[in-house]
Amino acid sequence: MTTGTRLGHIATGAVAAALLLPLGAVAWRAEGWSGFRASDGHVLWFTLWQAMVSAALSILLAVPVARALARRRFPGRGWVVLLLGAPFILPVIVAVLGLVAVFGRTGAVNTALGWADLGPVSIYGWQGVILAHVFFNMPLATRLILQGWLAVPGERLRLAASLGFAPGDTFRLLEWPMLRGVVPGIFLVIFLICTTSFAVALALGGGPRATTVELAIYQAFRFDFDLSRAALLGAVQLCLGGAAALLSLRLTLPSGFGAGLDRAVPRWDSGGWGLRVQDSAAILLACLFLLLPMVLVLSQGALAVTGLPASVWWAAVRSLAVALTAALATTALAFVMAQAATGARGGWAEVIGTLSVAASPLVLGTGLYVLLLPVVNPVSMALPVTVFVNAVLALPFALRALIPAMRDLDRDYGRLSASLGLGGLAWVRLVALPRLRRPLGFAAGLTAALAAGDLGVIALFASPDQATLPLVLYQLMGAYRMEDAKAAALILVALSLGLFWLFERGGRHAGA
Amino acid sequence: MLALEDLRVELGDFTLAADAAFVEGRITALMGASGSGKSTLLAAIAGFVAPASGRIRVTGADITGLPPGERPLSILFQDQNLFPHLTVARNIGLGLRPDLRLSADQRAARDAVLDRVGLTGLGDRLPRDLSGGQQSRAALARALLRGRPWLLLDEPFSALGPALRAEMLALLKETARGEGLSVVMVTHAPEDALAIADETALVSDGRLIAPVPTRALFDAPTPELRAYLG
Numbered sequence: 001m002t003t004g005t006r007l008g009h010i011a012t013g014a015v016a017a018a019l020l021l022p023l024g025a026v027a028w029r030a031e032g033w034s035g036f037r038a039s040d041g042h043v044l045w046f047t048l049w050q051a052m053v054s055a056a057l058s059i060l061l062a063v064p065v066a067r068a069l070a071r072r073r074f075p076g077r078g079w080v081v082l083l084l085g086a087p088f089i090l091p092v093i094v095a096v097l098g099l100v101a102v103f104g105r106t107g108a109v110n111t112a113l114g115w116a117d118l119g120p121v122s123i124y125g126w127q128g129v130i131l132a133h134v135f136f137n138m139p140l141a142t143r144l145i146l147q148g149w150l151a152v153p154g155e156r157l158r159l160a161a162s163l164g165f166a167p168g169d170t171f172r173l174l175e176w177p178m179l180r181g182v183v184p185g186i187f188l189v190i191f192l193i194c195t196t197s198f199a200v201a202l203a204l205g206g207g208p209r210a211t212t213v214e215l216a217i218y219q220a221f222r223f224d225f226d227l228s229r230a231a232l233l234g235a236v237q238l239c240l241g242g243a244a245a246l247l248s249l250r251l252t253l254p255s256g257f258g259a260g261l262d263r264a265v266p267r268w269d270s271g272g273w274g275l276r277v278q279d280s281a282a283i284l285l286a287c288l289f290l291l292l293p294m295v296l297v298l299s300q301g302a303l304a305v306t307g308l309p310a311s312v313w314w315a316a317v318r319s320l321a322v323a324l325t326a327a328l329a330t331t332a333l334a335f336v337m338a339q340a341a342t343g344a345r346g347g348w349a350e351v352i353g354t355l356s357v358a359a360s361p362l363v364l365g366t367g368l369y370v371l372l373l374p375v376v377n378p379v380s381m382a383l384p385v386t387v388f389v390n391a392v393l394a395l396p397f398a399l400r401a402l403i404p405a406m407r408d409l410d411r412d413y414g415r416l417s418a419s420l421g422l423g424g425l426a427w428v429r430l431v432a433l434p435r436l437r438r439p440l441g442f443a444a445g446l447t448a449a450l451a452a453g454d455l456g457v458i459a460l461f462a463s464p465d466q467a468t469l470p471l472v473l474y475q476l477m478g479a480y481r482m483e484d485a486k487a488a489a490l491i492l493v494a495l496s497l498g499l500f501w502l503f504e505r506g507g508r509h510a511g512a
Numbered sequence: 513m514l515a516l517e518d519l520r521v522e523l524g525d526f527t528l529a530a531d532a533a534f535v536e537g538r539i540t541a542l543m544g545a546s547g548s549g550k551s552t553l554l555a556a557i558a559g560f561v562a563p564a565s566g567r568i569r570v571t572g573a574d575i576t577g578l579p580p581g582e583r584p585l586s587i588l589f590q591d592q593n594l595f596p597h598l599t600v601a602r603n604i605g606l607g608l609r610p611d612l613r614l615s616a617d618q619r620a621a622r623d624a625v626l627d628r629v630g631l632t633g634l635g636d637r638l639p640r641d642l643s644g645g646q647q648s649r650a651a652l653a654r655a656l657l658r659g660r661p662w663l664l665l666d667e668p669f670s671a672l673g674p675a676l677r678a679e680m681l682a683l684l685k686e687t688a689r690g691e692g693l694s695v696v697m698v699t700h701a702p703e704d705a706l707a708i709a710d711e712t713a714l715v716s717d718g719r720l721i722a723p724v725p726t727r728a729l730f731d732a733p734t735p736e737l738r739a740y741l742g
Contacts, residue, residue, distance in 0.1 A: 412592050413592060413595065415555075415558075415560050415580070415587075415589065416589065416592055416593065416595070418559070418560065418579065418580040418581060419558060419559075419580045419581060419586070419587050420581055420606050420607065420610055420654075420658075421579070421580070421581020421582060421610050422581070422606060422610040423581070423610070425611075426610050426611035426612070427610075429611075430595070430598065430602075430606075430610075430611070430612060431595060434597040434598075435595075435597060
């Protein structure tokens with residue numbers, strides 16, 4: 001076993017402990033189920049219900065868009081696919097602000113409804129939570145379904161054309177079986193994302209009718225100061241995530257970032273005008289739905305940037321520090337864990353790395369609070385805890401990029417390196433870093449973007465002087481300082497997407 | 513002497529037994545049908561596959577447990593002999609110090625060996641800017657620079673056309689003689705063995721048959737060789 005693999009096993013053990021200790025602390029503090037209130041049953045029900053509806057709606061809306069992208073070639077198609085990837089790294093709170101700008105009381109939608117003499121609809125409540133979840137997950141579903149569509153072999157479509165299939169026949173015989181194969185996995189992934197989503201529920205939900213378990217943990221914590229109740233709810237959330245994770249073992253989960261989405265499969269059955277109009281409408285509406293909220297926020301934000309108070313800029317600096325530290329930690333962890341996963345008895349590194357998908361930020365946060373309380377004032381640890389939680393939660397994505405690359409490296413150059421006695425730091429410097437720049441850059445960029453935009457555990461811990469930019473943005477929204485909020489959103493988007501772009505590009509444009 | 517003593521290599525259901533020795537200063541061809549285990553045997557000698565039992569000795573010293581990089585041998589693979597992101601000079605320099613912190617003398621030695629294999633002035637190029645034959649030369653140059661007494665080759669020139677392959681075999685023979693290298697070369701081509709190998713050993717039915725002079729073997733083929741040649 002080399003030093004790197006040994007380090008990898010140690011890192012895997014540390015990550016396992018970092019996940020299991022807080023979760024154990026939550027279970028320990030939960031003190032039985034006697035504290036479970038009748039209203040908590042409703043919270044649990046709402047969590048499941050909204051996740052189910054959000055996942056179903058996201059997929060229903062994604063199918064026509066994916067179908068249109070699969071069979072149409074047009075200028076700008078690559079940009080549309082890129083746009084569909086953007087929400088994944090877009091800070092949640094920024095998207096919420098954008099949706100409020102479009103669907104809120106004074107937004108475009110309600111203005112139009114007012115002209116038609118229809119009552120205003122409110123974005124706050126269950127409808128807002130579902131709307132925001134669809135905003136984030138419809139694009140994800142589209143990309144994943146598009147992958148399935150592009151995996152239908154071109155030969156089969158050619159055969160279908162030679163047999164004179166009408167679009168309906170193609171759907172029944174080729175596309176429906178494909179969808180039946182990929183949709184359950186995608187549904188589960190989105191369901192899982194929606195059950196653990198906190199920032200959306202925080203900003204748009206609340207009240208007896210739209211509170212998720214994650215939000216209830218936060219409220220028990222911040223408003224009731226009831227740690228054992230927070231822990232109890234945390235245990236509920238943990239069971240939820242665990243159950244979904246167990247379910248997911250039985251399904252092949254889609255891999256998040258499909259390469260090669262930039263081609264359209266030639267088709268012979270979709271030339272009709274009706275289908276063309278349908279496809280164009282699907283793509284246009286999807287783009288409008290994604291772009292309009294962003295354009296409204298960012299363009300208005302640009303006007304107010306110069307007037308922002310210094311506290312916002314300081315929050316941006318803190319967010320940058322959090323993002324960079326988390327990116328460094330996750331990338332280093334994923335690097336050594338991928339080495340362990342490549343070697344003998346490395347399977348558990350992969351398992352531990354994906355386990356954290358089931359953990360939610362608020363549950364981890366509650367557990368850390370319980371663990372830290374006897375030792376230090378947890379509030380003083382807000383930023384380190386935020387770094388820690390983000391580093392752990394981004395790890396599955398980093399590993400998904402790094403493990404296959406590390407396996408390739410080992411297969412292609414493992415024996416050559418060994419035969420030259422090339423190991424240790426020399427191997428890292430001369431072989432691993434140059435050859436793994438791309439997945440390393442991607443992992444660092446993704447972690448930095450997610451950590452910069454994260455509004456989760458920081459809301460649990462932070463006092464005002466430690467607020468990160470997403471938290472400041474949320475507070476500005478709460479104070480109805482919308483101009484400042486939009487300007488802060490602009491900085492936050494620049495920070496998140498900018499960091500992702502820098503790291504990812506740094507990895508791509510290097511050597512061979 | 514590179515001696516395999518009661519060596520058994522097991523990979524899944526496949527077992528290979530070897531109890532034979534290769535003589536110093538000679539070029540020995542290792543032949544056998546594909547799947548016969550000749551590459552596996554080479555991998556065991558080089559240290560990539562741990563034998564189930566038996567010992568490997570080089571001039572008396574037991575090397576069975578040594579890591580690949582510490583064995584008194586260099587190995588050339590079928591492909592992937594060069595790191596594609598390192599220049600030719602750096603790829604070759606790895607033969608002197610795996611961390612590439614070369615002294616001035618070492619850099620001079622590296623440039624000398626580049627000249628020796630006919631790659632003068634090509635040190636700053638990346639492998640992808642070299643032809644297949646030049647890449648083979650670069651790999652050979654690194655093996656020379658490492659100065660290990662044994663050189664193992666696993667069908668190293670099989671990707672080259674016939675003319676280039678003959679040229680590389682000639683260069684191999686000439687450098688091996690010039691540097692006093694002992695060579696074990698896996699090949700599936702009888703003409704390669706006939707061209708440069710002093711001795712030839714066959715791998716057949718999961719067993720290594722001890723090397724015998726190539727010319728004599730081909731003049732009076734054993735049943736195993738006849739089965740292989742068909």
